[in-house]
Amino acid sequence: MERRLRAAIGRISAVALMGTAGVTAVVLTRQADAAESLNDSDVTANLWEWNWPSIARACTDQLGPAGYGAVQVAPPQESVTLPAGSGGAHPWWEVYQPVSYQIHGRLGTREQFSAMVRSCHTAGVRVYVDAVINHTAGSNNSVSTGYAGSSFDPKGYSYPAVPYSSADFHHKGAECTDEDGRIDAWNDPGEVFNCELSGLSDLKTEKAGVRDKLTGYLNDLIGIGVDGFRVDAAKHLPPADFAPIVAGLHRTTAEAKAPYIAQEVAPGGTGDLALSRYIGNGDVLGFSYAYSLKEHFGNGTLSDLQYLPQWDLGLAGAGTAAMVANHDTERDRSTLSYRDGATYRLASWFMLAFPYGKPFLYDGFVFPAGNTDQSPPADSTGAVTATDCGNGAWQCLTQATATKGMVAWHNATRSVTTVSDFTAPAATVIGFHRGSLGWFGLNASGTASTATYATGLADGTYCDRITGGATAGGCTGTPVTVSGGKATVTIPANSAVAIDGNARSTGTACATVAVTFTATVTTTYGQNVFVLGNQSALSTWATSGGTALSPAAYPVWTGTVSLPANTTVEYKYVKKEGSAVTWESGDNRTFSTGSACTKTLTDTWG
Structure with a gap:
């Protein structure tokens, strides 16, 4: 005030x-x-x-x-x-x-x-x-x-x-x-x-x-x-x-x-x-x-x-x-x-x-x-x-x-009010756990960091909360394997990984894949970015629909959509402003969803 x-x-x-x-x-x-x-x-x-x-x-x-x-x-x-x-x-x-x-x-x-x-x-x-x-x-x-x-x-x-x-x-x-x-x-x-x-x-x-x-x-x-x-x-x-x-x-x-x-x-x-x-x-x-x-x-x-x-x-x-x-x-x-x-x-x-x-x-x-x-x-x-x-x-x-x-x-994890095994592989990379309830790692550098950490967790496969956590039958977030209480974790650049006992993978195969579209796109005021493609979840190319991306990290736009596993997907980004639609030029982008429960695409338009 x-x-x-x-x-x-x-x-x-x-x-x-x-x-x-x-x-x-x-x-x-x-x-x-x-x-x-x-x-x-x-x-x-x-x-x-x-x-x-x-x-x-x-x-x-x-x-x-x-x-x-x-x-x-x-x-x-x-x-x-x-x-x-x-x-x-x-x-x-x-x-x-x-x-x-x-x-x-x-x-x-x-x-x-x-x-x-x-x-x-x-x-x-x-x-x-x-x-x-x-x-x-x-x-x-x-x-x-x-x-x-x-x-x-x-x-x-x-x-x-x-x-x-x-x-x-x-x-x-x-x-x-x-x-x-x-x-x-x-x-x-x-x-x-x-x-x-x-x-x-x-x-x-x-x-x-x-x-x-x-x-x-x-x-x-x-x-x-x-x-x-x-x-x-x-x-x-x-x-x-x-x-x-x-x-x-x-x-x-x-x-x-x-x-x-x-x-x-x-x-x-x-x-x-x-x-x-x-x-x-x-x-x-x-x-x-x-x-x-x-x-x-x-x-x-x-x-x-x-x-x-x-x-x-x-x-x-x-x-x-x-x-x-x-x-x-x-x-x-x-x-x-x-x-x-x-x-x-x-x-x-x-x-x-x-x-x-x-x-x-x-x-x-x-x-x-x-x-x-x-x-x-x-x-x-x-x-x-x-x-x-x-x-x-x-x-x-x-x-x-x-x-x-x-x-x-x-x-x-909040019932544990202290941290243990605070580890710093670099000045900008840290990891720690709260008792046996959860482990958190953070990387504030411009490159991915891979290190081994004591997690405090029981052995098993856990689902990263940052990228989506767990879903029925498996992980939406990136799987992290704990063995002997330790995990070798790759933390992406300027990101984090968080696992806990409430988000464990049961190992059941996923019929659908949570695909996160991450696109760096510069827009003018009033424009929004969408993904259109050859799947019904991407509106089958209809400009009236598509998946809207969030500009929370502008100029990076992100959004997640569920798509069938083991399927080849064609897609493009568009900018919408009212009834006006601007398509990105060039051939359709393509990828295979694969069999993992999650997938992240990183693109740049312009």
Whole structure:
């Protein structure tokens, strides 16, 4: 929160939108239907600024079946709407400027939010909400209307839809002694707690009436079915003020337990701002962990990761919401991000493999390097449009086959909280196992690496989770043979191998082959890449169908399709944009599926 807003508020220049009047009280909904059972996993998919119907689909189709324990969603309350500005219309940080606590905003309505929570629970996935409770929309806004039509007076600190009045905020010359009313001294508790973060109206959380309204907002969400909260700008909430709010929260509807809490507290503070002062109210986001991963993956010193348990990261792993990146750090480049390609994916898989903290996997939207304020894909009113993992506008790491395989590996091994036989054949190649439950190897170099590792596993044939795992009768992923507790493993360049006791091959022959098409293709915005061929699964050359490839690793496009074993296949890649279809030139590509359960093709077009 701190990084993104120090400069953002000063750039606002907007006009007010007309809308319907807001309500002045939080309306409780009926309790959400309790799920039959929720996934036994501490892995969270952070689907940042996805709209509610898209998250519901992701829970049903991807996250639940893959074994994710939770999904983190962006702030759902009504926020300011900014149709113009130097960074473009409707910058992403709108949702971090509340004007009321109605569940109605650019990500959807209260009804859509409730339906999303029910869908996720049905799929076994908890829902954590990004809660903005330190502040409201900035006093220097030039607009006075929110997405649900609520009006507010930014200069007069009046938010009648809550309601808040000027007496509910800290002010320059009173509680805030800084001459400009802003936080300038980031290690001064008086400023950090009582002055404005980039001009955002700072709530007087020491006041019982303010805390009651915040507790009411969070309990409304719990009543809908929310299972926990990521608390935005928690560093600026005195822990003594936040503690009564936490104590006043209801039990969750799905599991009847205290909601999960993860607090955004940037490291570096001492005394009253030390991370240890916040941990009593819940977990803390792992910024130092993310910084360390960037350092070692960036420097190619992966062999040093074996010492991670001894590093001074400010928090014990048990109290850390671990991450490789979030929406702030991918913009200020303080951590790895999707722009780092394979390095980012490898670090995310490592986070799932090495026992430290509760993993939060991040999925946002693609944005130009020169416009870190850019809106997520949205219509002209600012309403965020549906997430499409095939159009190149969204990151979608959480839906990749390898990532879902690593979630399964993490869930299968997490009862063992230490690693054994950490081996580094090279500075950029490592392998280790978690007791007798699973082995993981990672290669961050540009060439394949072959080495022999102690796996801790019983002898047998295991199916690599990265390339597909196990299927009925055999392996979809690459088979790995363990003999005498050891395995000689070839880890492809910039990739990994993960095997565990829940993904073993029975040795039964496969009637079909899971063929992964991997093609390096440069496209223009709006184009998508498909595979067409002479098999029905490839639409028998019909341009209306084919197998859509994912651009998650752009310019590498990937997709997997089941094809008959021992069959000669002809195929070509095409680019589609609306009704326009562009075929690659030259003769048809051909290959034989063979008798193995999996096959990977690596091609380049152009």
